Amino acid sequence: MSQVFGEIRRAPARIIVSVFALALAIGAIGVFAIPTVAASSLRDAAHRDQLAQVVMSTTDTGDVDIPALLTPIENVELAEIQVLTHVAVGNGDTPELSPPIQVVGVEIGQQQIDIVHADKGRLPERADEVLVSDGVADIGATIAAVGHGDTTTELTVVGVGGTSAWSGEDVLFTTLDTAAGMAGLEGANRVVVVVTHETNQADLSATAEATADLFSDEGIALTLLPEIVPNGEHPIETDIEEVSTLIGLLGIVAGIVAIVLLGSTTNTLITERTREAAVMRMLGARRRKLRRRLRRLAVGIAVAAAVIGVPLGILISNVIARMVLQEFVGITPGLAVSLPVVVGSVAFAVVGARLVASRAARRVTNVPLASALRDRDGSPFGRRFGERLAAGIPIGSLLNRTSIRNVVHRRSRSLAIVGQVTIAVASLMIVTSFATTINDFNVSELEAWNWQSKTTVAGEGLDIDAELADTDPRSEAGIDVIGELGEWEIEVYGLPADTLMINRTLDQGVWIEQPNDAVVSRGFAERLDISVGDDIEVLLASGPAIYQVTGLHPDPLRSVFVGVETLSTELGASGRRNVIYSLDNETSVELAGLTAVVHYDAVSEDETARRAIMLIFGAIGFVVVAVTGLAIASGLAVNVYERRHEFAALEAIGGRRRDIYRVVSAELAPLAMLGIGLGLAFGYIGSWAIVDSFEAGDAVEINLAFATGAIPAVVAVVVLGSLAIAGLMVRRVTSQPVAEMLRTAA
Amino acid sequence: MEFTWPISPSGSAYRPLVQATDLTRRWGKGTASHLGVDNVELSIGQGELAAIVGPSGSGKSTLGSLIAGLDQPTAGSLVVAGTRIDQLSNDRLARWRGSNVGIVLQNFHLLPTLTAAENIELALKLSESRVSRRERRNRSGEALASVGLSDKAKRLPTQLSGGEQQRVAVARAMVTMPRLIVADEPTGSLDQESGHIVFDLLAGAVANGTTVLLITHDHELAGQADRVIRMLDGRIGDPSAGDIPGQQSSDVLGHRDEPNQSADELVSPGRHR
Known part of the structure; x- marks a missing residue:
């Protein structure tokens, strides 16, 4: 640890940024704990209330x-x-x-x-x-x-x-x-x-x-x-599980960021000691001893990061789990800790740092002593074929050439920045695409229906006399119950054959005509391999009922539409209904003393749910983007810091701050562009995978609505954010007297 | 900021390019503060080859950095090439450096990702943005030729020897035709032969009217300057410090105790160039 404190004294800002970036990365791994935290909170509640x-x-x-x-x-x-x-x-x-x-x-x-x-x-x-x-x-x-x-x-x-x-x-x-x-x-x-x-x-x-x-x-x-x-x-645990699974997917993104960050930070910490290690080798230090010392340094910094990162991860997981449970369940859970995730995070940080450090230390101590003593990083530009090739292509302005050649020279750093930008863009696109997809799904969910209000009555039975609706030509009495088909919970709708309440235009086949006809949601039917003409067995509260599929409906959910009278008979309540659909905001049907429950604001209910989901995913997206932002800042800080002498030389011959900024931003620009391109691609693939997993998991047709409209904003956030970070770093380096920088290069 | 020189009281032809008055550079505050340059009065004439010598830590590099505009004094005034540079912002100072000063340092400080020719071109570009690319290339080629490295224009710094890198650095310093070249230990990393080549290049620049300020430990090299300025503990002048080869002891800062003497008189004339 004393070595770590020594490092902090040597370059406080850089080491602290690295430690905090790593800590945040470790903290972000805490996202993995959310499903466990949520489930354990729910189970505690179930146990407490003897559910x-x-x-x-x-x-x-x-x-x-x-x-x-x-x-x-x-x-x-x-x-x-x-x-x-x-x-x-x-x-x-x-x-x-x-x-x-x-x-x-x-x-x-x-x-x-x-x-x-x-x-x-x-x-x-x-x-x-x-x-x-x-x-x-x-x-x-x-x-x-x-x-x-x-x-x-x-x-x-x-x-x-x-x-x-x-x-x-x-x-x-x-x-x-x-x-x-x-x-x-x-x-x-x-x-x-x-x-x-x-x-x-x-x-x-x-x-x-x-x-x-x-x-x-x-x-x-x-x-x-x-x-x-x-x-x-807990009864709603399976519902929460879906949200938790999605959160877990974003946790994977956070984990990838953590790996990139851990790798690049540790690698830099070791590589910049090439000359120091060389001096020690010159004085007689053995390579094995030097490698051990370098590994210890990296592990020490990882441990310091874990000390901050683990509590941060517990905080992040609990805050998000609390948001999930409060929004969806109304439970305010106590503090919960997922021990496997905590142990995993620490092990990841320490073992990961050690592995990366071992490789970097081997490389640093294997540099020929003469080269290492002569060159600051032990790997001067021009040694590799690719670098010589880049140097031989005089394209662009002189400042731009230095930028491009630096990208080639510092390949690992360049790749890390590309990776970080990719992850930031992909995360933002996944979150925004998820929002647009949910929005579109909510619209499509009700798209097929024509009713403006849906009135049910108190109780779960078929309490409405079918004839009541005859008094209002703009209303229809129907049945809406839960059933099962092929182990899937489904919505079974009983509607008149000539119903006006739903669009009867089908994707395939014909609407219900005979008593045992049924129309099934197309996507759901495809997943269960159900075709027009097949018989299906629907399990109702009263027992199983057999229907013949006559058509496939564009409804995206798991729905089966059957004749209303057939259904009421199956349910043992012939002539009874449990819902009045109306083309108006309120039906004029008199319910004869029954308590009406009007559901005309289904869309706004969906909107509330959508907002809750977006709040949660927005929070996770923020964590991921914050981690990647810090990772980019850390990478750039190290990059600019390492080259401070080069920038000082540029200033010495008349280069101004804006010239240095130009060099850094020109270096960042192609990396950011590549990262943005890859991020958009991965964002699309990630969004598609998530939506597909939901479709497969729920047997519904969600249809990905990739948020193309958000691309300019996402690109602007990433580009402006990166430029702002670059600006801050350049400002910091150029605020030092040039003479001082040049002197420390000696 | 343009500065108007006062008329010389003696009416002589001496025209100072560098005029430092009460120049001080201090780091830190209070008891922990450290003085790099302490109330220095100095004037260096146009076309002069002046050498600053002194032991390590005497402040010679600090003084050189201040004169080159690489650092800012904490007190005093500093006029170089007609500009009061101690009052310039960082950006203006950088622009001023690009146009007025050539800098040669012990560690060369070439940009590692640019070839020899590109390093020279870059100095031209930063100092004179209106120069066309073709002209920059031509002038860069000429500068490389003047230091005898025409055949190594496309070499990266790592593909050049130390002496060659320093010659590129000299070419880079001279290509903008600056009024002042500050060379801080330019031969410190070089063998004797390379050192001589570099010094000859600098002396050649003086012959063309450029003022050169040479900061060195090498008394033999300093002895070839027009003037030798000795520093100790951040101040100019130390009569007890001994001779500089080729100079009479009495010549070296021997007038310090004389009343009403200007800082210029606290320096000794070198042998010649």
Whole structure:
């Protein structure tokens, strides 16, 4: 370490920049820890709140004693009932009809599953008290909740909190009876189960199946497919995993920057000691001893960088994980550390520095002693064929010739700068392309639909009489449920054959005509190798249903469109619907006492999600660009520093600061241009790979929208940033008296 | 900044090219400060070959750097070739250097990525931006020829010997036809023969009317100058420092104690050129 401090005294700015650049690179590796940090935070929350492993949405359970009913199932340890409904809320005097809010009724205070806790205030104790999720209302406020049959219930907010089972959503938590009253239920409509020991997917599915059988015996039907949460995960862990995977991909970019930075910085630290090593060799020092000394120096600096970089990495990973969890889940996680990533970062820095230093030290100590004593860097220009060739081509102005020849001479440094610019541009392009792709995808997601508003009602069942919609020619009653096809969760839409709510123009085949006809999203069908004429088995909450594919729709998601009456029959509720589509902002259909939930602002909901994603990826992009910016600055600083004597000589014969700036920028320009070109190419390939992985992972058609519009801005940022860095470095070098620089060259 | 010379009181033909008044260069502050040049008064005439000698650390290179415009004094005034250079900004000073001074240093300081001819051309380009490329090439060729290196125009500095590199440096210093050449230990890294060649080149420049300031440890070389200026501890003049070969002891700064004597008189005449 004393050697490192000695180095800092010798060239403080340069060593400190190198240490911090390396530290930031090590810190950026912390991005790899984000998935682990996010998952462990989610699992901690799942464990704390005792989240259910099987969730069944049902029709009214009435007076059936559900826990007792499920006792015979071996794998069921605990079972509880809940009520889930939606209400319109207001301030008591003038209830608003929108936005609707979810109400979850639980046995507050006696829960053993999905435990609701108060972060502020207390849990509800009476039927007219409610606990709200953060941001819904303040403690002491009164909420007028309009529920089933337009009945209004006055609720006083006594606490703020919830359970991570509903994290990230606006929810009113109240007693079971209060919620049941609002939903018009006698019993409950949701059953949550914690199993005894077998938590894998297959065993949980078997448990859910056994539960559904017992429910069926009691006349209780499932309104949604059972929700299975295996292996102690959090229900939304798989959703977060996708974001984490993407973050991990950007982590790879940060890792590459770190490797380039580590290599170039360590290499420079050793190479600039060529003459010093030569003097020591002249005085009798053995090569092996010198190499050890040089390796120690590099490792010392890497360790110093790791001391700063590891806490920085922990900070970066936790800040981004917190952003992810807060934006998507509403959980504010505690500090989490991924030990493998920390150990990996330190090992990477130390082992990497040692490996690079070993190679550089071998090279430095193998330079013929006479050459090393004569030449500052032991490798003067003109030794290699390429350099002599470059010297023989008198193209451009004299200053430009020095620039080009320096690029040839300092090949490693030049390659490092190209690599760093490439990574900066690629990162920026990936982030911006991701933004435009999400934007386009959001638009295409709704492009096929013609409806302006979509009205559902409280509860998960088919609660709307199909004939209600007949009163409004601009409205249609339909069904929108979740199903499964080929192990993929899909959206199953029941629509009239002559529906106006969706564009019926298909990519292939014809729209649904017969009862068992189905139209499938084209991209999804292609991924599952489904063609027109094939039979498909769709798993619904009520069981499997067989359809024949008659057409492929341009919808980019995983959707299956079937006849609405066929679907309602399959679901065991003939003539019933669960959604009213309208060509207007609000349907004029009277819902006969049902609570309307209007979703006319789907686009703005998507916009919010898009902003959240962009915020997170913007933050990661910033980290990567900051690391590459610092890497470029570090590379340029070393480059300019090494050549300070050359620049002083240029000044001595009349060169001004702007001439030196011209030399440096002319040297940087071709490297930056090459880096920009490669960065754009890699940015495209990277964006395409990410989008493709999402398409493959989700079986949806996202379609890459490469952000060509951002190219001028990205190029401007990189070019101006590089020129500004070059300007700063030149200013620093030329602020020293020329005589002093020339003297130190002696 | 242009400076008007005062009329010489003696009315002689002596026209100073360098006029330093109370020239001081100090590094650092307080007790840790170090004086490189201490209140130096000096005048060097046009077309003169002056040598500064003195032991290591005496301030001769510092004084040379100040006169060449490679460094700025912390106090005093310095007029060189009609310009008060101690008041110039870095950029103006660089431009002034390009047009007025040729610099030859012990370590040559050729740009390593440029050939011998290109190094000379670059000096021309920086001093006279309006010179055409062809003319630059011609003048560079002539300069190389004048130092006997026409056949090595396309060689890189690493492909030249030390003596050859220094001859290129001299050619580079002379090609702009400066009014002053400052040569700091120009023969320090060279063998005797190469040293003589380089000195002869500098003496040739003086013959063409250029003022040359030679900073050297080599008393024999200094003895061939018109004037020898001895420095010690940042000041000019040290009678106890001994003789310079070829000079009478009394000639060397022997008038220091005389009242009302100008700094110019504190230097001794050399033998001749």
